[in-house]
Amino acid sequence: MHVDAMTVPQPLGQVGDLARRTQSAGFSGLLFTETGRTAYLNAAVASQAAPGLELSTGVAVAFPRSPFVTAAAAWELQEATGGNFRLGLGTQVRTHVVRRYGAAFERPGPRLRDYLLAVKACFSAFRSGKLDHHGEFYDLDFITPQWSAGPIDAPDPKVEIAAVNPWMLRMAGEVADGVHVHPIGEPGYIGRHVLPKVAEGAAIAGRPASDVAIIVPVMTIVGDTDEERDKQRDAVRASMAFYGSTPNYAFIWDEAGFEGTTARIREKQKAGDFAGMAAQVSDEHVAAFATESTWDALAGKLIDKYGATATRLVLYNAVGDPERFERYGEVARLVSARSASA
Incomplete structure (x- = not known):
């Protein structure tokens, strides 16, 4: 089980330092949400500042960007990180997508499924020179060499989605490489909904459920007083x-x-x-x-609570006070080490 730190995107001049501190503290990676600033630009700066650090969008808003634009950004980030970038996508909610971004939102679940498959078709096109995706919402079949990023010396980026309801979880199991559980997704919800629905979707696709990463954000309350x-x-x-x-x-x-x-x-x-x-x-x-603990007991509590279900934990509130951030990094290192030896 890997442990990442979550952050809202920072001013670009500050991202490099955060990435270096994240890596040296002991986190496996850094996950960028998307708010008023873009996750992709932050990930680009971080990729140059901390080579080897795993980076992901968690999650980037899908519909305001065309699948091709998203695929091209992810492709470049995968190349820049040497294969350590994961593309996390989400629908957001109707008000934001329609009234803030000015994009279509009808039937968001099926639209996101088609979007994800279109992104993967673009990855294939960058390698092969042939773009061939014909879905309900996206129809892509034209690419020329000067408009293609071309092959890279890394595997295709993993494409993960944020999912809450049973339909979306099943869809993630069928076509995605991972699912981002909601920040209020406590262990009971993961057991009742996430794992069985992801497994159902994986069975439809004829693959093991273990092919789908379960990424769980964790809110923590930590202190020795x-x-x-x-x-x-x-x-x-x-x-x-x-x-x-x-x-x-x-x-x-x-x-x-x-x-x-x-x-x-x-x-x-x-x-x-x-x-x-x-x-x-x-x-x-x-x-x-949430998970409440003293510092010494936190790693054990996280393993006990999520070790049997999560592929990656994302510490929701680790970034902030520098001293606490370093202590969270020590916990992340312990969780990863104990999980690997279990």
């Missing part, structure tokens, strides 16, 4: 309230025994009461959905 952990707990509570406000994720709370959580959070959100949103996430929610 109550005061340290209290501060971390409040930050995690706010993050969970943010994610928990999305209606599509309500079933995750409900199945874990916290019925109605999303509705209560949304009521506060509509009133502009952000403190009230966080207050809907109780200590019981936090205990079920």
